[in-house]
Amino acid sequence: xxxxxxxxxxxxLALLVGVVWFVSLISSEPGGYGLAExxxxxxxxxxxxxxxxxxxxxxxxxxIQEAVENQPIPLELxxxxxxxxxxxxxxxxxxxxxxxxFDPIVQEDGNIQLKQDKVDIGQxxxxxxxxxxxxxxxxxxxxxMVVSPGDESVFxxxxxxxxxxxxxxxAEKIDLENDEIILSVTVPTSN
Numbered sequence: 290x291x292x293x294x295x296x297x298x299x300x301x302l303a304l305l306v307g308v309v310w311f312v313s314l315i316s317s318e319p320g321g322y323g324l325a326e327x328x329x330x331x332x333x334x335x336x337x338x339x340x341x342x343x344x345x346x347x348x349x350x351x352x353i354q355e356a357v358e359n360q361p362i363p364l365e366l367x368x369x370x371x372x373x374x375x376x377x378x379x380x381x382x383x384x385x386x387x388x389x390x391f392d393p394i395v396q397e398d399g400n401i402q403l404k405q406d407k408v409d410i411g412q413x414x415x416x417x418x419x420x421x422x423x424x425x426x427x428x429x430x431x432x433x434m435v436v437s438p439g440d441e442s443v444f445x446x447x448x449x450x451x452x453x454x455x456x457x458x459x460a461e462k463i464d465l466e467n468d469e470i471i472l473s474v475t476v477p478t479s480n
Contacts, residue, residue, distance in 0.1 A: 334475070334476045334478060335473055335474070335475045335476075336473070336474045336475075336476065337461070337471060337472070337473055337474075338471070338472045338473075338474055339469065339470070339471050340470045340471075340472065341468050341470070342368040342369065342465060342468050342470065343368070345368055345470045346366060346367060346368040349366045349368075350365055350366055352431070352450060352451070353365070353366055353431075353434075355451075356430070356431035356433075356434070356451075357428055357429070357430070357431070363376055363377060364376050364428060368465065369465070370465055370466065371390045371391060371392060371406060371465065372390070372391045372392075372393050372403055372465070373388050373389060373390050373391070374388070374389045374391070374403075374424070374443070375387070375388050375389075376389075376424065376428075378410070378423070378427075385410060385411040385413065386409075386410075386411055387408070387409070387410050387411075387420065387424075388408070388409040388410075389405060389407075389408045389409075389417070389420060389421070389424075390405070390406045390407045390408070390409075391403035391404060391405055391406060391442070391443065392404045392406050393463040393465070395460045395461065395462060395463055396460075398459070399447060399448075399458070399459025399460050399461070399473065400444060400445060400446050400447055400448070400459075400460065401444070401445040401447065401460050401463065402442050402443075402444055402445075403442055403443040403444075403445065404440075404441065404442045405417050405421065405441040405442060405443075408420050417441050418438045418439070418441055419438075421436050421437070421438040421441060421443070422436075422438040424436055425438065431449075431451075432446075432449055433445065433446040433447070433448075433449030433450050433451075434446075447459060447460060447472075455477045456474055456475065456476060456477075457474070457475040457477075458472055458473070458474050458475075459472065459473045459475075460472055460473075461473050
């Protein structure tokens, strides 16, 4: 057999292995992703903080940027009528903008669940679950941000935010339509 034929078939084999590996990577569901149980309320003084979408967006982006610095993929949160995670994917040499839109749901424990509503990936049609898997597997996300592709949601564990001091933060209300976001901050008292 000609050495060029062998090289050609090896190249085809390498490409097929690469495609199979990539598809299995974005479609696999590794375990171990879940929120830790929230500890009982900290005793201390409680403050209710009301903020706007713009302030919430700036604060969220501060923590996201600190957590994902030096990552190959940029990640930004925007808040308007919905919460959006904006990023980009680089496929070969092509950069594709990705926007994932979520509806925020305040959980009973004060954490926030972002339920995916829609996704825009350039002109591509990719299932939202696959995009969330790709996000989860491509970026080393902070422990307080848990991507759950099966539920098509992202959980924000406010108790896990790296905040100086021993504060306990809980969401009480997120009403984006009326630009009203209320957080409860418990400041521990010294005994």
